[in-house]
Amino acid sequence: MIYVVLAHPYPSQSRANRALVDALRDLPEVEVCSLYDRYPDFDIDVVAEQAALARAELVVWMHPVYWYSVPGLLKHWFDKVFAYGWAYGDGSAALSGKDCLWVASTGGTLEAYAATGIHERPFGDFARPIEETARFCRMNWLEPFIVHGAHEIGEAELAAHAARLRERLQGWLAARDDRAGHSP
Amino acid sequence: MIYVVLAHPYPSQSRANRALVDALRDLPEVEVCSLYDRYPDFDIDVVAEQAALARAELVVWMHPVYWYSVPGLLKHWFDKVFAYGWAYGDGSAALSGKDCLWVASTGGTLEAYAATGIHERPFGDFARPIEETARFCRMNWLEPFIVHGAHEIGEAELAAHAARLRERLQGWLAARDDRAGHSP
Secondary structure, three states: OEEEEEOOOOHHHOOHHHHHHHOOOOOOOEEEEEHHHHOOOOOOOHHHHHHHHHHOOEEEEEEEOEOOEOOHHHHHHHHHHOOEOOOEOOOOOOOOOOEEEEEEEOOOOHHHOOOOOOOOOOHHHHOHHHHHHHHHOOOEEOOOEEEOOOOOOOHHHHHHHHHHHHHHHHHHHHHHHHHHHOOO | OEEEEEOOOOHHHOOHHHHHHHOOOOOOOEEEEEHHHHOOOOOOOHHHHHHHHHHOOEEEEEEEOEOOEOOHHHHHHHHHHOOEOOOEOOOOOOOOOOEEEEEEEOOOOHHHOOOOOOOOOOHHHHOHHHHHHHHHOOOEEOOOEEEOOOOOOOHHHHHHHHHHHHHHHHHHHHHHHHHHHOOO
């Protein structure tokens, strides 16, 4: 199962993330949880989230970048769901071996993420906490899927990104089935 | 005024952050907002927070590090309070010129934050999103105050850290008053 955790703080105003997630919805085994729709009061159902993650082989974190990071509710989701004694610690590693794909959109252009740009650093410098969250839980950190300039790109370009993401997940499914088919 | 934004998800269980904040409470001009006490439902009073920040000359973010970052409610506070048209954008820069001090405690030791440690990177690598949030809002990013190994250090060492933080803020107040005294 592919668990897509979508964290757009204003789902009804989403354009880029909506296009990206809509491109995945009808793929086999995809389950989407729109965090801000499901938990508008930030009262996360930890048991339900852990159960979904336990069933997942691939976990997708999808969100617009807010303040160089995940939106607040996704951070709260990390804090609550990736609990000591479940995700890590005391010999536990419930997420071990699962794949993790980070899908993020930014308002700024790629050029803005540079020593000479308004964000002063390459975008990858801001990814470390997110990547290490996955790695500390022994997940396989896949090559992230980043869409820059999400406020500015046209419909055709956005559709191309969405198609590319769909292909990425189709490729993941095919590789997974291929491995399973060749298992002894 | 010094606005201390304290973000401990479980204030009653806090030891390190409690010692740190208690060392500051009776300093002149210090106002403490314990986010998880004040906004247990994550329903942040944006107007009140912006008003407090507008009065502040020094803003302190104090918290235990959760998943290589700020706890979820402090991230949500960034998302809501540092709004477009107030903190940035459209010519606005309400936080411009204010000092910003990041005070963080970690469970891991300093040695754990290294290429060969369990966190795989130096601690500073994880600070970029937080630092750039302040810098993008044109705040002056002061040298952070980090207490590593907060779960393990003894009472005497913790008290020494708290005293050092108190001195740091006393020094800030003295320098501020000195500048004011020499103004034309």
